[in-house]
Amino acid sequence: MIELKNVVKIFGRRVAVDYLTLTVPRGVIYGLLGHNGAGKSTAIGMMLGQVWPTQGGVRVGGYEVTSHRRLALQKVGAIFEAPVFYDYLSGWRNLEILSQYSGPTAPARLREVIDWVGLTGREKSPVRTYSHGMRTRLALAQALLPNPELLILDEPGDGLDPEGIHELRLTILRLNRELGLTILLSSHLLNEVEQLCTRIAMLNQGRRVFEGPLAGIRTERRWLRLRAGDFAVAVRQLLAAGLIIADRDGVWIEPAPDTGADRIVRFLVEQGMAVFEIAPEEQTLESFYLSLMKDSRQKSPQF
Amino acid sequence: MLFLQLRNELRKLFGKPRTYIGFGALLLIQVLMVLLLRYSPASRGMVRQMESNGYDAGQYLTSLTIAGVMLHPIAFILLPLYVTLIGGDLVAKEAEDGTLRMILSRPISRFRLLLVKWLAGAVFSALLVLMLGLVGVLFARCFFPWGGMFVFVPGEMFSVLDASAGLWDYAGAHVLLAVKAGTILSLAFMFSCFNVKPAAATILALSVVFVSFVLMQIPFLKELQPWFFTYYLDLWRNALMQPVPWWKVNESLCVLAGCNLTFFIIGATVFHVRDIKS
Secondary structure: OEEEEEEEEEEOOEEEEEEEEEEEOOOOEEEEEEOOOOOHHHHHHHHOOOOOOOEEEEEEOOEEOOOOHHHHOOOEEEEOOOOOOOOOOEHHHHHHHHHOOOOOOOHHHHHHHHHHOOOOOOOOOEHHHOOHHHHHHHHHHHHHOOOOOEEEEEOOOOOOOHHHHHHHHHHHHHHHHHOOOEEEEEOOOHHHHHHHOOEEEEEEOOEEEEEEEHHHHOOOOOOEEEEEOOHHHHHHHHHHOOOEEEEEOOOEEEEOOOOOHHHHHHHHHHOOOOEEEEEEOOOOHHHHHHHHHHHHHHHOOOO | OHHHHHHHHHHHHHHOHHHHHHHHHHHHHHHHHHHHHHHOOHHHHHHHHHHHOOOOHHHHOOHHHHHHHHHHHHHHHHHHHHHHHHHHHOOHHHHHHOHHHHHOOOOOOHHHHHHHHHHHHHHHHHHHHHHHHHHHHHHHHHHOOOOOEEEEEOOOEEEEEOHHHHHHHHHHHHHHHHHHHHHHHHHHHHHHOOOOOHHHHHHHHHHHHHHHHHHHHOHHHHHHHHHOOHHHHHHHHHHHOOOOOHHHHHHHHHHHHHHHHHHHHHHHHHHHHOOOOO
16 A cells, blocks of 8 residues: 655655665554654655655656645545644535545535544534543545545644543444544554554655554574572573573563473473563553564664 | 646635735835825926926826836835735745645646746736726826826936827837836746745845846946846836837847746756756
8 A cells, every 4th residue: 555665765864764665554543662862753644745856756646746746645545743723714615625635525425424534513613622631633534535444643632632542442443443544643652553554664764664554573492481489490490401592571481482481381390490581571552562673772873 | 738737826826815915015106106296396396397298297197107207216216126026936935835835746847836826927927017007096096186197217218198099008118017027027937946945045036136137237237238138128218108119128038038048947857857856
């Protein structure tokens, strides 16, 4: 659905996106993660034809955005950076104006979408009277109006309260499940991304440092938490036997390839050691993200 | 589609209180000027002027004459000010507010968006000039009688017209004044397409207009006047001359059409290569 190939974007002397290659398959909820200034918004800007790549190709829906922007965005709905509206006009009028940049929109379709995002009854009020949550819903409504197949949401939960974030999460899941939309989501809220996305990409300093299914990150590392009679002795013996390759924090061990927890427990019991607990490390997206960023910083001399 | 988008652009434009600053200010100034001309000794000079030329002041100190007198300072200073205010806002304000990002997430080409915005600006200019003409003559009519039109600008213009011819010329002058307003708006619109704040676009456009006008007034540069675009902006005054110098009107119209096109193309080119990002 979206394809970025060796995309580079340079603003003055700053490289915002550095040879970024990314593929968002149809039907997934795809998370784009990274710290502030990592290049997420620039990448999204290029997908929407608002930022011109210095080098490389950006294709959306099979069309090159730089040369066929209109065709590429025909089936795209987006919230790019903070949603802003004409405050002095009503929600209805805002939707009408924005949707008619895509094509004529029937009032019935406007009503349908307003109902879908739960703004019925407030659509005729000026947007200046809307709460932050209502503005987010209005932004979602304008993105949904052209009957999109792809939804690009740049930090959609920014500034929302926990209830609003929960509501937004349910809406995004509904859009994906009920309407079959492909959704590209950039967010700082790792917990949200973890609950929503099936596939993620992480950016650091404009470079992709990880790309893959979210489920995959849980198997990236195989640390086990070990509570034994004497951890230091246990580690020494396991290392000598070649069953583990590393340990850390007085509680974690990293098994050697092809070594399972069962072999480790058996070995320790055979050595006469008490084993109270052995369990795989439950790696959250947050811990994965932090360790990846730490690795990336260590590798990058200018960071 | 273009009509729908233009209608929406006008809704946005006329939904903003800021748009009415020009209408309100011009209305107020015209009312003040009419009252001053009616109740102060200011009109005595006009009466002397008419009588020294052998015309009956009672016949020519009319609503049309007063509306014509008011037109000169307004067209020179106030009209450029209010159209640049709106022209400078057209693109730059949307970029500053962030609504441009919302629009350009849609499958509309940048060129088409600019075309719609420019058309909305042209409609605004025409309406502002229409209001200027109508309010001028109608309010003057409340305090001065209907009759012929006396136009006198020392060293430049002298016309005496009956009521019917005066009204036609007055209307014609406003049609040409709308062209002036539209051209100045195009200049502000061009700057608005650059990556600048709306106020900067307005100030830049006003600066170009006034600097160009000041340069034209330098005696040593008189010969170069036709090279300044402001030279052609006064085409509306030709409509009040007797006889109307049509060749001059046509020449000005051609030059200003070229200016409008140039401003639009420069603006659109700069806007096209710009990155839209906060």
